[in-house]
Amino acid sequence: MQEEKPPKAGGSPVVELRDLHKSFGALEVLKGVSFTAREGEVISLIGSSGSGKSTLLRCINMLEVPDRGDVLIDGETIKLRGEGQGRQVADEAQIRRIRSELGMVFQSFNLWAHMTVLQNVMEAPLVVQGRQRAEVEAEARAMLDKVGIGTKCDAYPSQLSGGQQQRAAIARALCINPRVMLFDEPTSALDPELEVEVLRVIKVLADEGRSMVLVTHDMEFARSVSDKVIFLHHGLIEEQGTPGEVFSATKSARLKQFLNAASHG
Amino acid sequence: MIDDIAFWFGYLTNGKHLTWYASFQFTIFAALMGGTLAVVFGLAGATMKNSRFFPLRLLGTIYSSIVRGVPDVLFFLFFPLAFEQGVEWLISTQVCSPAAIAAQTAAWPPCKEANWFLGTTEYLILASVSLGLVYGAFASNVIHGALRSVPAGQLEAARAYGMSPRQVLWRIHIRQMWVYALPGLSNVWMLIIKATSLLSLLQIADIVLWADRLGAPNFLPAVGLVHEDWRWRYYLVLFVFYILVTWLSERAFEAIMRRAGRGMLSEART
Numbered sequence: 068m069q070e071e072k073p074p075k076a077g078g079s080p081v082v083e084l085r086d087l088h089k090s091f092g093a094l095e096v097l098k099g100v101s102f103t104a105r106e107g108e109v110i111s112l113i114g115s116s117g118s119g120k121s122t123l124l125r126c127i128n129m130l131e132v133p134d135r136g137d138v139l140i141d142g143e144t145i146k147l148r149g150e151g152q153g154r155q156v157a158d159e160a161q162i163r164r165i166r167s168e169l170g171m172v173f174q175s176f177n178l179w180a181h182m183t184v185l186q187n188v189m190e191a192p193l194v195v196q197g198r199q200r201a202e203v204e205a206e207a208r209a210m211l212d213k214v215g216i217g218t219k220c221d222a223y224p225s226q227l228s229g230g231q232q233q234r235a236a237i238a239r240a241l242c243i244n245p246r247v248m249l250f251d252e253p254t255s256a257l258d259p260e261l262e263v264e265v266l267r268v269i270k271v272l273a274d275e276g277r278s279m280v281l282v283t284h285d286m287e288f289a290r291s292v293s294d295k296v297i298f299l300h301h302g303l304i305e306e307q308g309t310p311g312e313v314f315s316a317t318k319s320a321r322l323k324q325f326l327n328a329a330s331h332g
Numbered sequence: 333m334i335d336d337i338a339f340w341f342g343y344l345t346n347g348k349h350l351t352w353y354a355s356f357q358f359t360i361f362a363a364l365m366g367g368t369l370a371v372v373f374g375l376a377g378a379t380m381k382n383s384r385f386f387p388l389r390l391l392g393t394i395y396s397s398i399v400r401g402v403p404d405v406l407f408f409l410f411f412p413l414a415f416e417q418g419v420e421w422l423i424s425t426q427v428c429s430p431a432a433i434a435a436q437t438a439a440w441p442p443c444k445e446a447n448w449f450l451g452t453t454e455y456l457i458l459a460s461v462s463l464g465l466v467y468g469a470f471a472s473n474v475i476h477g478a479l480r481s482v483p484a485g486q487l488e489a490a491r492a493y494g495m496s497p498r499q500v501l502w503r504i505h506i507r508q509m510w511v512y513a514l515p516g517l518s519n520v521w522m523l524i525i526k527a528t529s530l531l532s533l534l535q536i537a538d539i540v541l542w543a544d545r546l547g548a549p550n551f552l553p554a555v556g557l558v559h560e561d562w563r564w565r566y567y568l569v570l571f572v573f574y575i576l577v578t579w580l581s582e583r584a585f586e587a588i589m590r591r592a593g594r595g596m597l598s599e600a601r602t
Contacts, residue, residue: 128492159496167494177489180596181508191493194503223595243493 078106081141081247081278087126088135089119090152096122097133098302104247107276111289114299115325120282121174123299124251127280128169129156140165141246167195170240174252176232178224184211184235185220188242196243203242210238214268230261234268241272248272250281286329290314298322352542356573358452359528359539362460363577366524369464371517374471379501381476392472399469404527407466412458412534417441420448455534467524474516479505481512510592518585525577529570543570 082104089097096119104110112120125131127138129145132154138145145165148157156162178187188207192198211217214234216227224232233253240248253269254262266288273279273292283289289296289310296313298306298321306319317323343349373395380392399407417440424446432443441447450458482505490500532541547563589597 130488130492163494163496165494166492169492171489171492173485173489173492175485177485179486179489179504179508181592181594183595190503191495194499195494225595239493 078108079142080104080139081106081108082127082280083139083142084123084126084136085139086136087123087133087138089122089126089131089133096302097126099136100299100302100304101136102297102304102307104278104280106278108294109273109277109279109281109292110295110297111293112280112282112297112299113284113286113289113325114305115328118299119302120299121251124249124280124282127247127249128166128171129162130171132156140169163195167191167243168246169249170243170245170247171249172233172236172240172251172253174255176224176229176236176256178232178236178239180224183221183223184216184227184238187224187235188239191239191243207238207242210241211235213241213271214238215264228261229257230264233257233261233265237265237268237272245277247278247280250279250283252282252284255284284329286314286326298325300325348542348546351537352539352546355537355539355542358456358531358536362456362463362528362531363525365457365460366463366467366528367521369461370467370471370520370524373464373468374473374475374517374520375506377468377472378475378479381472382479396469396472396476399466400473402466404463404466405530405533408459408462408527408530408533411462411465412455415458416448416450420446423448452536455536456531459531459534459536463524463527467520467527470520470523471517474520475509475513478509478511478513478516482508508596511589511596514585514589514592518581521581521585522578525574525581529574539570539573543567 080103084103085101087097087100088095100119100123102110112123114120122131126133127140129138132147134151134154137147143161143165146157146161147154149155178184179190182190185204185207188210189200189203192203192206193200208217208220211220214237216231216234216238219227219231219235224235227235233256237253250269254265257265262285266285269279269281269288270292281289281292291310293310295307296310297304298313298319300319300321306313306317306322313322314326317326377392377395380388381396383389383392420441424442427445428443432445436443486504486508487500490504495503528538529540531538532544543566544563547561547566549561550558552558
């Protein structure tokens, strides 16, 4: 997985973050982060634990509401009201519409335990997007085939391995036809041999030209899959650029240190 | 031998005994309606306790903490009577003329027109409602705890996919809550079953009252002593009935648990 992607001509911005600040109590996790993800781009967020990369990702769909700054999806600003840590979503209908177009994949899968795999994948298209059952079911089965667990449709998540569960979660994200896919450390809860099968699926999606924002610990993978890599340190962007710039022509001393530790860890 | 069988058959199917058998329906009705209402009140109380709106949260907390402490016997007597007199007072403000009030000699109701006659059916419904209210407070505590046991990630995923708060509550939160609530709710159900033996306190001729009447020493002037104190025999029948109900309930709860726990119970085992 050493080869890098060829540079891509930028499409229109799908996710735009402007000067995001976020604190939990007295702990300041994000100290003013901005970046833009364009159509078809794959952006990886890297950094040590506590650098704020997961929080940043969760701000995109407002699972965490930033204390300051704006999030724009397809050029539309998510409306917020209030100040500082009391800030909250102002328009419930807007956030539900926007969320229904952001496919999120969690570190701990978070498949709904009381539903079969197929029901998990069909849930959001049916009850949030209000689409036709027959059409959704055909698409859900196709997506499950695509991630390689088409035979597990009627199993419950607890009957699957971690790798299978995460692939089902990716199928769930795909089935809403997302504008952007958000991956929050998708392989961190998996054993190495299960990690590979999930990474392979994500790689296929990246090569299809899907827009993605990916939080990851896996530097090899970030290098092979990304158009742009962002290194976060203590809540600020320390360095960003193409994988070549970030991994091979590293400028920041902190990033060098981090990459060293990562390759030996 | 044949005569004996014929005698006992006749004795056990006489009018009083048939009424006794029929009175089992009151007990079963009170248990089923009380149980259903307890779950409804429990869900309402638990969701109120989780509400973001302070007055609702306060109401939910007051309900589950105060009502749990009130003895069920007391509530059983208090609620139906208070409700009855409350309705009578409401009627009296509409129908009683000053002359009628002046003419009324008894202390209550304020005038004769405001009298609300309650029969067995009405008392039975009021009794079931008070069972539901008392045990709903226990159920709301059980359900409140069960709601908090649902893993946060399950709800977060639902929000992340654009579900409304109501969809998250009903499709994910309450649906997964049952697995954690059922053991506690089965306890509450057993308490309700037991409490149905209090129906006779409200002058409902239920199984306990009839067992009491039928078992008491029976003396007829024409025949002499028909039988002496047989109450323990009749109580034994009730005893067996309640054990049977308990056994049936446990089977039912096991079946419900299997259904509600699909996909979740095997997860707990691994």
